[in-house]
Amino acid sequence: MNELVIAIDPGRDKCGVAVVHRTRGVLGREVTKTSEVVQRVSQLLDMHGLRKVVLGNSTSSRTLKRQLEDYFAATGEQLTIALINEYRSTDEARARYWRENPPRGIRRLIPLSMQVPPVLVDDYAAVILAERYFAGTPICGIDK
Secondary structure: OOOEEEEEEOOOOEEEEEEEEOOOEEEEEEEEEHHHHHHHHHHHHHHHOOOEEEEEOOOOHHHHHHHHHHHHHHHOOOOEEEEEOOOOHHHHHHHHHHHHOOOOHHHHHOOHHHOOOOOOOHHHHHHHHHHHHHHOOOEEEEEO
16 A cells, blocks of 8 residues: 555545645645646646545546546556545545634634535545545545
């Protein structure tokens, strides 16, 4: 198992992307337009010398998986894709966001369950997927 992975939380319009190390944690995370994610992931893979992607298995994952495979097949490079169960990863991402960015002022008096983060949390969801991969649970399948 790699010590470093690129994780993707796929979506119809946007994807969360994170570079996560098994022991050092999150090295980077961002939200990228779905139409630009293959190019961005390719840049990150080259930057970090990786050929391993962790991909959530829900919304738009089949399409994105196919796009990644086609892109890397055309370049002659091999890419390994691990599909990870996304169940409730967005809920975990919201909770992680609030842990790292607690509300301030009057907002701290409002229960977190009644608040929506003021930013997109798809990148946090990608981090959750990478952590699930490193924990070994639950992997849906590994494809090359």
